[in-house]
Amino acid sequence: xxxxxxxxxxxxxxxxxxxxxxxxxxxxxxxxxxxxxxxxxxxxxxxxxxxxxxxxxxxxxxxxxxxxxxxxxxxxxxxxxxxxxxxxxxxxxxxxxxxxxxxxxxxxxxxxxxxxxxxxxxxxxxxxxxxxxxxxxxxxxxxxxxxxxxxxxxxxxxxxxxxxxxxxxxxxxxxxxxxxxxxxxxxxxxxxxxxxxxxxxxxxxxxxxxxxxxxxxxxxxxxxxxxxxxxxxxxxxxxxxxxxxxxxxxxxxxxxxxxxxxxxxxxxxxxxxxxxxxxxxxxxxxxxxxxx
Amino acid sequence: xxxxxxxxxxxxxxxxxxxxxxxxxxxxxxxxxxxxxxxxxxxxxxxxxxxxxxxxxxxxxxxxxxxxxxxxxxxxxxxxxxxxxxxxxxxxxxxxxxxxxxxxxxxxxxxxxxxxxxxxxxxxxxxxxxxxxxxxxxxxxxxxxxxxxxxxxxxxxxxxxxxxxxxxxxxxxxxxxxxxxxxxxxxxxxxxxxxxxxxxxxxxxxxxxxxxxxxxxxxxxxxxxxxxxxxxxxxxxxxxxxxxxxxxxxxxxxxxxxxxxxxxxxxxxxxxxxxxxxxxxxxxxxxx
Ligand SMILES: Nc1ncnc2c1ncn2[C@@H]1O[C@H](COP(=O)(O)OP(=O)(O)OP(=O)(O)O)[C@@H](O)[C@H]1O
Ligand SMILES: [Mg+2]
Numbered sequence: 001x002x003x004x005x006x007x008x009x010x011x012x013x014x015x016x017x018x019x020x021x022x023x024x025x026x027x028x029x030x031x032x033x034x035x036x037x038x039x040x041x042x043x044x045x046x047x048x049x050x051x052x053x054x055x056x057x058x059x060x061x062x063x064x065x066x067x068x069x070x071x072x073x074x075x076x077x078x079x080x081x082x083x084x085x086x087x088x089x090x091x092x093x094x095x096x097x098x099x100x101x102x103x104x105x106x107x108x109x110x111x112x113x114x115x116x117x118x119x120x121x122x123x124x125x126x127x128x129x130x131x132x133x134x135x136x137x138x139x140x141x142x143x144x145x146x147x148x149x150x151x152x153x154x155x156x157x158x159x160x161x162x163x164x165x166x167x168x169x170x171x172x173x174x175x176x177x178x179x180x181x182x183x184x185x186x187x188x189x190x191x192x193x194x195x196x197x198x199x200x201x202x203x204x205x206x207x208x209x210x211x212x213x214x215x216x217x218x219x220x221x222x223x224x225x226x227x228x229x230x231x232x233x234x235x236x237x238x239x240x241x242x243x244x245x246x247x248x249x250x251x252x253x254x255x256x257x258x259x260x261x262x263x264x265x266x267x268x269x270x271x272x273x274x275x276x277x278x279x280x281x282x283x284x285x286x287x288x289x290x291x292x
Numbered sequence: 293x294x295x296x297x298x299x300x301x302x303x304x305x306x307x308x309x310x311x312x313x314x315x316x317x318x319x320x321x322x323x324x325x326x327x328x329x330x331x332x333x334x335x336x337x338x339x340x341x342x343x344x345x346x347x348x349x350x351x352x353x354x355x356x357x358x359x360x361x362x363x364x365x366x367x368x369x370x371x372x373x374x375x376x377x378x379x380x381x382x383x384x385x386x387x388x389x390x391x392x393x394x395x396x397x398x399x400x401x402x403x404x405x406x407x408x409x410x411x412x413x414x415x416x417x418x419x420x421x422x423x424x425x426x427x428x429x430x431x432x433x434x435x436x437x438x439x440x441x442x443x444x445x446x447x448x449x450x451x452x453x454x455x456x457x458x459x460x461x462x463x464x465x466x467x468x469x470x471x472x473x474x475x476x477x478x479x480x481x482x483x484x485x486x487x488x489x490x491x492x493x494x495x496x497x498x499x500x501x502x503x504x505x506x507x508x509x510x511x512x513x514x515x516x517x518x519x520x521x522x523x524x525x526x527x528x529x530x531x532x533x534x535x536x537x538x539x540x541x542x543x544x545x546x547x548x549x550x551x552x553x554x555x556x557x558x559x560x561x562x563x564x565x566x567x568x569x570x571x572x573x574x575x576x577x578x579x580x
Contacts, residue, residue, distance in 0.1 A: 195396040197384055198364055199409050199460070209409070213400045 078260040083267070086260035095249070103234055103245040104272070106162070110169025111230040115223055117170070118177025122222075125178075126185025127211065136182070143175050147233065151240055165237040172233035173226040180222030184215035220284045227280055231273050308343040308495045309387060309463040311363065315372030317526065318358055329370075331526030332358055336372070338515065338529065342463075345490065345497040347507035350517035351559060354527040356500040357393055359517070360466045363498060364390045376464055386412065389462035391470045393500075395449035397441040403452045404428060404437040410459030427455040430485060447474045451482065458489060465497045471506065483509055487539050504555045508535055508548050516558045531558045 041047050060080060066072055067079035074082065090096040121139070124131040150168060158164035188211050196210040238247020246265050253261035316336040319329035332355040340346050350356050361367040363374050365384045374381045376388065389410060397406045407428055411420045428437050431451040436444055444452070450473045457465060470486075471479045483506060490497065501507050507514045518530035533551055535541075541548065 191392070191394060191396050192398060194366060195390075195392060196409075198366055198390045198392075199456070200384060200386055200413055202384075210398065213398070216400075 075257075075259060078263055082260040083263045086258065087264045087268070090249075090261065090264070098244060099246050099249050100268070100272070103238065103247070106165050106169060106237075106245065107227075107230045107234050107276070110166045110233070111173045111227055113166065114170035114173025114230070115177045115226050118174045118222070118226065119181055119219070121174075122178040122181030123185065123207075126182035126215075127207070132182075132186075139178065143179075147172055148236055151237070155241055160241045160243075165234070165242065168237045169230050169233045172229040176225035176229055177219070177222040180218045180225070181215060184218035185211060188214045216287060220280065220287070223283075224277060224280050227276055228273065231269065231276075235269065307387075307461065307463045309377035310342050310375075311338075311340040311464060311496060311498070312375040312378075313338040313372070314375065316359070316362065316369045316374060317371030318355065318362060318367070319370050319526070331524075333517075333528065334371070334524060334526035335528045338532075340496055340498070342377075342496055343494045344513065345499060345511045347511035347514045348498060348500045348517060349502070349504065349507050349514060349555060349559065350527060352502075354517045354519065356517060357468050360390070360468050360498060360500055363464070364388050364466050366390070385464075387463035389457040389460035389465055391454050391457040391465070391467040393468040393472065395441070395446070395453040397449055397452055397456075399441050402438050402440060403433055403444065406441065406452055407455045407459050410456035412460055423461075424455075424459060427458050428452075430458075430489065431455045431482075447478060450474065454482075454486075458493075461493065462495055465495050467497065468500045469502065470499070472502065479503075479506070484540060486510065504552050504559070505543065507555070508551060509541055509543060510539070511535055514551070514555065516555055518558060518560075531555065 063077075064080050067074065067077055078086075087096065090099075121135065125135050125139070126132075147168070150171060151164075154164040154167055158167065192210055192214065193206070196206050201209050234245070235247040235250070238245040239251055242248040246269060249265050250262060253259070253265070313336045317331065317334040319331040321329055336359065338346075348356050348359065358367060362369050363376075363381065365381045365388070368382075376385055397403075398409070401409070404424055407424045408420060411423065415423070425437070428434055431454055433444075433448060433452055433455070436448060441449055441452070450470065454467070454470050457467070471482050474482060487510065499507070499510060512535060514531070514533045514535060515529055516531035516533075517527045519525070519527045531554065533554065535551065536547055537545070
């Protein structure tokens with residue numbers, strides 16, 4: 001439906017570019033009007049990068065000035081240099097590498113499992129009426145449980161090992177993917193699906209040819225949400241019960257009064273989160289080239 | 293090429309198949325809750341010879357698309373049955389191809405790949421690509437093969453949709469107002485093009501149209517669907533005319549003028565201006 005309206009908007013443009021004779025050799029490919037707007041500043045890569053860096057640079061400068069002039073005691077706000085050296089210190093002790101490694105591993109495992117389950121259950125619910133009727137009420141109820149409420153149960157069942165954390169992260173990653181995929185599949189243009197059926201497609205082939213490409217944008221945005229959730233649940237799980245990882249480092253630093261480390265880990269989490277989101281962004285571009 | 297041509301011809305001649313409508317009716321369940329089913333079509337009886345072109349005329353909402361969808365196996369008749377080549381239609385039939393009223397192209401595929409969707413399953417890659425390119429050229433979209441549907445106009449999309457249906461090399465070609473979105477000049481060109489294609493690759497065609505002249509130009513026979521005012525609900529065959537003369541026909545011949553008058557009359561259009569409100573203009577298909 002979205003595609004239909006998009007085309008409707010564009011069609012008059014095409015006609016006016018080409019006049020009435022659009023089936024002759026004079027007809028120009030419709031590329032001309034796609035180039036519209038490239039001259040704008042906001043579409044220049046360098047401008048986007050520089051403009052995006054303005055706020056972080058401002059914050060860093062303010063931070064440096066504030067701590068250099070002792071406006072806030074360093075037990076509350078360490079200087080940027082302190083934070084940097086806290087990071088170097090963690091790295092030298094080998095703690096940084098092991099914390100990041102275990103946290104990333106948990107996020108990837110949990111995200112992978114949760115997203116895969118979310119995709120398959122979302123597909124079942126979105127494609128089959130009976131799947132929808134059977135599953136969606138229960139899943140809606142499960143989603144309504146605040147996810148941290150699972151923690152005590154998971155710890156009782158799986159102890160404080162890796163399983164309990166990975167499962168919690170998987171729960172966090174599952175719902176955004178499930179919700180977006182099932183909703184998007186339900187709203188795939190029926191006329192397109194019918195056209196696919198009319199040309200002999202059915203089952204998995206119909207899914208791969210019509211439904212899946214139609215929901216790819218939603219799947220990707222679901223995956224992005226899920227990844228953010230995965231990091232959220234990682235820190236939650238590690239804060240509550242763990243002996244390794246970035247969340248554990250936060251609690252540990254809090255107990256030892258190492259505010260510089262807390263700052264360092266928070267910044268590290270921001271960087272890791274952004275990095276993984278960008279990776280999904282790359283994946284999005286790749287899949288769009290392939291499929292759309 | 294030279295070796296495959298005769299074989300293809302042999303297949304083409306035999307591929308056109310007959311269609312039979314045996315008392316076909318369709319009633320739709322009421323929108324909400326209770327109430328009687330709403331009949332749209334009733335008692336359609338028609339035999340279509342292999343290779344025949346039958347045009348279906350009727351006012352908007354009389355059930356033309358519904359009849360086509362039932363023939364394609366996309367919808368099921370609530371009474372009677374449709375047979376293709378003698379065997380009853382149940383579900384999608386590989387021998388039929390549909391050109392929908394809307395282009396229904398996959399937005400993420402190029403025009404070329406959209407047309408390729410129509411190829412019969414199991415067509416060898418290279419043979420398929422050649423056929424698709426040929427059809428795209430035929431419908432005048434050669435330059436736009438690599439474009440996405442949103443980059444072409446509505447009329448071009450409809451031509452791509454026609455090419456997709458033709459790619460199937462069907463025994464029965466079901467066309468739902470294939471030229472509805474085209475300007476008058478392109479429409480005439482496309483009608484001639486369709487005739488060329490049909491003489492090269494004969495097939496049975498059901499062509500839904502709003503345009504009486506289009507029906508008279510393209511069809512061997514014309515079916516007029518209409519409701520009985522004050523009679524039973526649901527549209528049925530009100531007129532069945534055989535169009536004389538071999539195609540392409542002289543668009544201005546007097547014989548056709550008589551048929552045109554009869555059909556316009558059947559569509560409820562008053563040609564003499566004796567005060568009856570005309571339902572719509574038959575020459576402006578979109579407005580019906
Ligand atoms: N799936 C459906 N459910 C309920 N009613 C339907 C359905 N499909 C069609 N109808 C009804 O059947 C009638 C005929 O529809 P149809 O699309 O066949 O008309 P048409 O003759 O093709 O009209 P047009 O020339 O405007 O395309 C309409 O009144 C429509 O509301
Ligand atoms: Mg219709």
